[in-house]
Amino acid sequence: MNTSSASKCPFHASAELNEKAQKFDMFGPEFQHCPATALQSFREEKPIFFSEEMNYWVVTRYEDIREIFRDPVIFSARNVLEKFTPDTQETAEILQSYDYGMNRTLVNEDEPIHMERRRELLEAFDSSKLEGLRELTKTLVTNKVDEFIGLGKVDLMATLLWDIPVIVALKFLGVPDDDISVLQQFGVAHKVNTWGRPSLEEQKHVATNVGKFWHYSGEVLERMKQNTEGQSGWMYDMIRKNQSNPRVVTDNYLHSMMMAILVAAHETTATATANAIKHLLSTPKLWQKLHHQPQLIPSAVEECLRYAGPIVSWRREATENIQINGVDIAKGDKLFLVMAAANRDPEQFENPEELDILRDNASEHLSFGYGAHQCLGRNIGRLEMCAFIEELTRRIPDMALSEQTFTVTPNTSFHGPEALWVEWTPKAVQGTEKTSRTFPIGNPDKRTIVRPAKVVAINTIATDIKEIILASEDDTLAFPRWTPGAHIELHLPNGLKRKYSLCPSLNANHYTILVKQETHGNGGSAWIHHHLMVGDRLSIQGPKNFFPLKPHTQPVLLIAGGIGITPMLSMAEQLKHENKEFRLLYCGQTRQSMVHINQLEKFAQAPELYISSEGNRIDLETLLKVQPPKTHIYSCGPKSMINEIQMLAERYHLAFSSELFTSESQTLDPEKENAFEVELMDTGKTYSVPRDKTLLEVLLNNDIDVPNDCAEGLCGSCEVLVVEGGEIDHRDHVLSAKEKQSNQKMMTCCSRASGKITIKL
Incomplete structure (x- = not known):
């Protein structure tokens, strides 16, 4: 099955929406209540708009945001940590009193130093290095639940979710146990300070804790430097990198990253888990489902990250004049990338407004970012979320949300409840426990969902x-x-x-x-x-849905060949229901081989039949050259028919979308294939692709998150950019002939290369 489209559907925004866009305020009640739904109409009608109130471009569609994340040079991360409320003289003096000197880190550095440093840090985040961290997390969660399971009602955020991510992060860093309890005291809610509008007192409180953390963590770091022999942990690894490559891993960078990792690992994980538990409990059958089938927890975690991720928007700044989806962005313009809206984009996720724990492409969400700045600690977050949800669903199957009014801390980028009150019957949990489950670390295997x-x-x-x-x-x-x-x-x-x-x-x-x-x-x-x-x-x-029916004001032409009538039936039914102008053309060899031939009127008002055995073959050239301008053709059927329609649509400037059902096998024949090497530009690492493996398999086996779906070169989701290297042996049904000739894109699930190539996710 293959889909393609020769043009994008234009967007038409109403005057009311245009006015609303100019005044759009991310601190307004709609966005603060639910960022995803607040931007739904914008995503559909005005997916990129400029908010005069915020002085930012707001980007809402999945494809646009992924492409922006994909290019860290044109779209700089330098403004990610810009404060909406600058430090006052008083807060600056507080920070100065602690010799605070945090510089840029991975999250807001530009190229090329960002990638140089990222490559030095990657190894410690490999799934194989996190096994000990998983067992530690499970033990911490179990001990915490032991403390409150007899109470029957708690605020999970205060009693469980806020503390453990800090401890896990400090353990990951390798901070000595004696210092962990001290550094825990300086845990700070940075979301309001950086992405909110804090009061003067809040600013002073944050500045004091940040200053204390900076000062004390500097002392801890110096002690760690004096005793690296036989020590493990991320900071010890970086201390050794500092000694071997001081130009890239500087003294200040060590200190800055120590704070950055703690902040990144703390609030995001706590908020992500709170969101997940809140939404799972909002549909009690889902909580029960995970109690009885805990193997579904990893996929449920991914779906919760898609449906209600902890980071709802991130920022970028254009370094040159650029056009995104037809919108001109000037050099220096700032952009809000609203992942919460993109994660519910119906062009990427079918039925996106439903929390569906069996959604097998949920892991394609953008909650961890994408590309060169994708979150390094995403697998730590995943393992913690799995540990929290596994322990609670296993031991407290009757947990329910208490009556409460959920509140959030007003800010632009983090979204989750400040408190999460739950309740259960203490006596009812006795004897409900099952054997604890351990899940593989990383992105869940979608083949099992x-x-x-x-x-x-x-x-x-x-x-x-x-x-x-x-x-x-x-x-x-x-x-x-x-x-x-x-x-x-x-x-x-x-x-x-x-x-x-x-x-x-x-x-x-x-x-x-x-x-x-x-x-x-x-x-x-x-x-x-x-x-x-x-x-x-x-x-x-x-x-x-790789073959969606788009909203249309122009005429639509549906052309089906043989069994290709199947998707056309639902399209025709929808267009008829909407009273849209369309024609349904159905081609077949014999009347007996064509389905619903006597019932097509219930799908289309005047279906047109072309039956070869009756001497009535369709003349596509004659048909298409007289179509009204802006007609959109949808076609499904044999490859020869699809190819001819595509050629004619290009000739007569008609929009075209197609779906090809094919029985062609994509199975590799090791005797005929060539092995090749691939360098991943984002990491600098080189991988060998053997004769019996696809590039996609190799990337996934090395914990590299690549969106993928059909594994047959039909859907286009696993596309990567080819930066340089040998010729690509294109075997997909997605790229046009011109795109294949350019050698700039590749479908990792089926296509191969001659020699070594360099790719970019």
């Missing part, structure tokens, strides 16, 4: 075509909603996986697919036709 389904009906509706109707096997989790063009992936008992577009169902709780038996396929459709029976259980993934 599946939905249980059962076959409720199988109908033969045309020659060699069967209609398969599926229902959820899980009584607690219904199938999620989907949009026209969406598909699911079936995991078949014979080990094959196949993607099928969803068709309209009479029962909204069912998923309906059409499966044509392919005589030259690899066995998936044949197994379904000959072996699948009503009552059988299957695992599915999705729904996902």
Whole structure:
């Protein structure tokens, strides 16, 4: 299955929204209540806008934000820690009294020094180095829960979530135990100081604690420098780097990073976990689900990070004049990248407003950033969140939210409850405990995130075509909603996986697919036709949508070939419901091989049939050259038909989106493949891609988070930029011929290279 689009849908904002954009205030009640929903209408109609109130460009779409994160040179991180409320003379004097001298760190440094330093720091964050930290976290969480489990009601933020991330961060740094209790006292809520509008008293309080931390941590650092032999921890590693490479890892950088890591690891993890628990408890069946099926906790963590991540926006500054999605940004302009809005972008996540713990692409969220500045400590945060949620769901399955009014600390970038009151019946938890679970560190394996389904009906509706109707096997989790063009992936008992577009169902709780038996396929459709029976259980993934129907004011032309009618049925149904102007053209070999041929009127008012055996073949050239300007063509069917329509759409300047279902195998043949090497520009590390592995597999096996989905070169989600090196052997169905010829992009799931190449995520 492949999708492509020759043009982007234009955005049209109302006069009211334009006026609202100018006055948009991130400190306003709407944004402070829920950043994602506050920007929903902007993302749909005006995805990049300038707020005169904030003096910032506000960016809301997933694709735009990912591209900005992708380029740390044009979009500098220098303004990330700029304070909205500058230090007063009084606070400056407080900091000066402690010799405070924190300089730029990884989060707000520019290239090239940022990447030089990042490469020196990477190794300590490898998943293999975090095993001891995971066991420490589990022990800390267990001991804390032991202290309050008999109470029946606590504020989780105060009793559990705020303290443990500090201790874990200090242990990661390698700070001696005797100093940990002292440094804990200086824990500071930086979100209001840097990204908020603190009062003078709040500024003085923060300045005092920051000064004390800086002074005492400097003393700790000096003592650590005197005794590095046999010592472990991130600071000891950096002390050794300081000795071997003092130009890059300077004395001040050591001290600054000690504070930066503590701040980054503290508030983000505490807030992320509070958000996750709050939303999981808001839907009690999800909490119960995790109690009974704890193996789902890692995927639930990723979905919670997508749905309600702790950092809702981040900042960048343009270093040159640039255009983003048709909007001109001038050199020096400042941008707010609102990840909370991007993480609910329907063009990236199907049914994004629902918390769906079985969403297998949730880890593509932007809550950890992306590219060169992606959070180094993301796997530490993941392991802590898993430990918190595993302990609480296992030991307190009847936990519930107490009656309370949730409050947040007003700021632009962090969002989470200041307190999280929960309650349970102390006696009820006795005997509920199960065996503690340990999860792999890192991004969860999306191949394990599946939905249980059962076959409720199988109908033969045309020659060699069967209609398969599926229902959820899980009584607690219904199938999620989907949009026209969406598909699911079936995991078949014979080990094959196949993607099928969803068709309209009479029962909204069912998923309906059409499966044509392919005589030259690899066995998936044949197994379904000959072996699948009503009552059988299957695992599915999705729904996902690589072929979305966009909002349209211009005419729409739907062209289906053979079994390609499947996504067109839902598109036609939606367009008809919206009373939009469209035509549905359906091409087939014989009348008997075409589905719903006598029922198409319920999907389209005047469907047009082109049946080859009856002498009525479609003339695409004649059809397309007379289409009104701005007509958008959607097509699904054989590759030859798709290629011809794409060529004609380009010739006649028509917008074009397509989906190709293919049975072509992407299985590697080691006897015919060449091994090659890849240098990752973001880290400077080089990886060997053997004959029997894809580049995507190699990257994922080395804990490098790469968005990915189809693994067949069909969806485009695993695209990377090729900076330099050998020729790319393009095997995808996404890039245009011109893009392939330019040698600047590559799909890591299927394409290969000759010689060594350098890539950028």
